[in-house]
Amino acid sequence: MKGLAGKNALITGASSGIGQAIAIRLAQEGCNIAINYRKTVEEAETTEEIALQKACGQVNDCGVKSLLVQGDVSKEEDILNMINTTIDQFGSLDILINNAGVQTESPSHEIEVDEFDRILSINLRGAFLCAREAIKHFIARNQPGTIINISSVHEVIPRPSYLTYSMSKGGMGNLTKTLALEYADRGIRVNAIAPGATITPINEAWTEDSEQKAIVESHIPMGRAGTSEEMAAAVAFLASSEAAYITGQTLFIDGGLTLYADFRESWS
Numbered sequence: 014m015k016g017l018a019g020k021n022a023l024i025t026g027a028s029s030g031i032g033q034a035i036a037i038r039l040a041q042e043g044c045n046i047a048i049n050y051r052k053t054v055e056e057a058e059t060t061e062e063i064a065l066q067k068a069c070g071q072v073n074d075c076g077v078k079s080l081l082v083q084g085d086v087s088k089e090e091d092i093l094n095m096i097n098t099t100i101d102q103f104g105s106l107d108i109l110i111n112n113a114g115v116q117t118e119s120p121s122h123e124i125e126v127d128e129f130d131r132i133l134s135i136n137l138r139g140a141f142l143c144a145r146e147a148i149k150h151f152i153a154r155n156q157p158g159t160i161i162n163i164s165s166v167h168e169v170i171p172r173p174s175y176l177t178y179s180m181s182k183g184g185m186g187n188l189t190k191t192l193a194l195e196y197a198d199r200g201i202r203v204n205a206i207a208p209g210a211t212i213t214p215i216n217e218a219w220t221e222d223s224e225q226k227a228i229v230e231s232h233i234p235m236g237r238a239g240t241s242e243e244m245a246a247a248v249a250f251l252a253s254s255e256a257a258y259i260t261g262q263t264l265f266i267d268g269g270l271t272l273y274a275d276f277r278e279s280w281s
């Protein structure tokens with residue numbers, strides 16, 4: 014895709030699932046990638062290894078640089094360190110991917126305040142703080158920059174027993190639009206993708222169980238779950254100069270899940 018080669022990207026939560034696929038895809042497009050991980054460096058190293066292998070093939074050094082940055086996006090000091098390390102190592106930051114996210118299931122009337130704060134501080138406050146620091150850098154450099162938030166179909170579809178997750182993704186939709194409007198005149202684009210059911214570790218409860226998987230997929234008009242690579246392809250497009258006139262949008266990538274599938278059949 015046009016305009017990605019040589020750009021510097023930071024991807025949060027890039028040691029598994031969609032974040033890992035985004036890091037790999039951006040490296041394949043010629044971006045330098047800063048791979049954020051929270052706990053397990055070995056998983057981040059796997060992302061790095063696959064990304065460089067796919068980007069460079071047999072060539073030892075094809076010019077794509079990579080960096081592993083430990084950090085918990087619910088901690089402001091970790092975010093400052095993550096962004097500063099990326100800028101120090103790569104010289105600048107052009108693309109921020111707010112991907113890190115968690116979900117828990119609980120009846121809403123039983124959610125403890127600590128758990129409420131934990132989910133919101135990772136999924137929403139973390140995305141805001143990363144965006145804030147990236148935008149400060151874009152403005153200080155007086156260069157364009159782009160942010161892509163990994164939202165969810167639950168940005169618009171309410172999900173009982175997943176209140177904190179749904180709230181965080183709903184908030185992410187507004188974060189995307191508000192930042193896009195506020196900084197559009199400074200060449201900063203802010204967009205989101207909203208994956209539907211995607212085969213990643215966050216969904217082990219049903220992806221590893223063929224009966225559960227069939228139930229989930231029966232609700233998807235296209236009849237199957239999505240892949241991390243399909244999400245990464247859309248992120249690469251939104252980050253590229255092919256999407257230069259797109260800002261403030263959430264692109265739903267869900268096999269038709271947000272199309273009110275119950276209307277496929279007549280109710281009368």
Ligand code: NAD
Nearest residue numbers: 026029030031051085086112113114165208210211213215
């Ligand atoms: P995943 O569990 O593989 O990825 C989540 C990543 O976030 C992990 O690498 C994890 O280590 C990281 N993370 C969690 N807490 C963190 C923290 N405090 N600091 C830094 N990193 C942290 O699952 P995934 O499906 O790849 O999820 C990636 C994103 O996609 C999430 O934001 C999720 O909400 C979103 N999403 C996923 C689906 C799906 O069906 N898989 C659907 C819609 C949206």
